[in-house]
């Protein structure tokens with residue numbers, strides 16, 4: 001239940017195994033429809049590789065490639081990233097990190113600095129890109145609808161348990177289903193701008209600017225922990241506007257302003273597993289659904305169909321025991 005990145009990837013995994021299922025979604029939206037779909041191998045203020053990226057990235061790319069072939073659509077857009085340092089302090093930290101083998105393997109030109117006017121320094125990160133999440137979700141929905149295994153419906157939260165796999169994203173976490181959460185609202189602008197560099201994703205100044213082609217870009221994003229709704233705000237829009245001016249320039253036109261809530265239990269570390277007697281969960285993809293959803297879906301499908309349990313760190317039972 002739930003047709004965001006989690007539910008959609010799981011549906012493909014079950015379909016690949018020939019397992020019967022029914023994919024149900026309320027069609028009220030969700031964070032996967034808002035996400036920029038960015039996969040950035042080395043992320044955050046600390047310029048660290050995403051956890052277990054060496055395993056999850058090839059898995060995700062193989063998965064999207066297989067779905068692309070099935071749907072006849074391009075979903076994955078590989079693009080290098082320019083990671084920009086705003087201050088000398090940030091730059092020195094990046095340079096120090098760049099010598100570590102687990103970071104160096106993702107850097108272009110053996111980690112040679114890139115000079116960009118107005119920035120303390122920059123490094124080019126390879127191996128990442130953008131998943132077109134909207135196309136992935138819409139085309140998959142249509143594919144499963146035609147096979148008769150997609151249904152639009154809202155499952156009530158107090159619905160009796162019974163072979164249901166809850167892939168409901170932040171909605172379920174906010175309801176307190178799985179204990180305390182750290183869900184974070186985020187806002188994104190889609191803009192058009194003439195003549196801006198479309199050859200690389202730019203990451204810096206606390207945000208990112210992602211080329212979509214034909215002079216269009218997505219930019220984000222904000223983090224807000226108190227006001228968890230899908231409504232774009234003036235303050236959020238202004239924050240993203242400031243990121244765009246720093247990363248791209250002042251001359252742009254806003255095409256769309258969207259907001260969503262990232263499903264977070266503990267950083268961006270997803271969880272799967274049985275809940276209660278007859279139901280299952282797949283949630284907590286955090287800010288990295290595009291990277292982790294395929295690998296986690298594969299683990300859950302293996303568990304459901306072959307009884308093969310995953311590593312304890314992604315097992316919801318293990319997580320909830322440590323919570324209590």
Ligand SMILES: Cc1cc2nc3c(=O)[nH]c(=O)nc-3n(C[C@H](O)[C@H](O)[C@H](O)COP(=O)(O)OP(=O)(O)OC[C@H]3O[C@@H](n4cnc5c(N)ncnc54)[C@H](O)[C@@H]3O)c2cc1C
Nearest residue numbers: 002004005006026030031032037038155169186260289290
């Ligand atoms: C602003 C923003 C930017 C982001 N950018 C990125 C990015 O660049 N890269 C990245 O990897 N991740 C990004 N993310 C995170 C990403 O969106 C999430 O990791 C991922 O989408 C979570 O997927 P999900 O399937 O768990 O949840 P969702 O996408 O929220 O899907 C849940 C689905 O369940 C359905 N549902 C819920 N309750 C019910 C019910 N009772 N009955 C029926 N259906 C129900 C909803 O309609 C929805 O379709 C971003 C998130 C935000 C908010």
